[in-house]
Amino acid sequence: MDKQKFDKIKEKLQKSSVGVAGAGGLGSNAAVALARAGIGRLVLVDFDEIEESNLDRQYYFLDQVGKIKVEALKDNIKRINSAVKVEILNQKLEKGSMEQPFHDVDVVIEALDNAETKTEFVEEILLKLPDKPVVAASGVAGYGNSDRIVTKRFGALYMCYDEQAKSSEDDVLLAPRVCLMANWEADLALEIILGGDSGY
């Protein structure tokens, strides 16, 4: 491993922050990946509690069923990397104020579930925080054909995108595809923060 590059990256990441909207399949896995990579600060927003049915793809454990997701996720992150500052908001993102928790983070990750909320969120962040890089995912459901996933950039919006995937209402949500997309989002956040591979 290139230790010099690694140390420089660690130093930069330690000073950087990412906001994650949603702590389900995408959000919990993306947040854990960023914590392992050594991000300095995470802002996690979700209103939900853990159900047993979440465990097939979300970064929680059986003994956490019934707990508030952002609290449990903070616990899990702290067990991996206690140096990460984790700010949690146990609340639903409401139309009209969705951007509020994310004013002072470097990158925002959209990790919501239904298409309506995803659309509202992306639209609102792009309109209200026009220079803020936003990473979003569309086409998370199903299994196989994962080489259809691409990154598409539209200005400050970076999409992890499988245009041919079905909606989760008409398909299944399974760990491999969901974690792939979550980690793709986390990797894009790193790329945005570090300025691409050539930067280091």
Added chain:
Amino acid sequence: MGIEVNGRKIDWVENETIKQLLRRMRYTFPLVVVKIDQKVIPRKDFPDVVVPDNSRVDVIHMISGG
């Protein structure tokens, strides 16, 4: 005269709104984010905003799942 929608060059239609353009493109997905020349257009304005000639339109389709 022409516009580019998701990389596809098509004819420009005078006074065509975003709503009409989405219908012409047969984009039936209900949940999209639309950018015209990098500017985000709120969904509520789709019936009113007219697509200018020579513009580049990005239609981003949001699919449920997460």
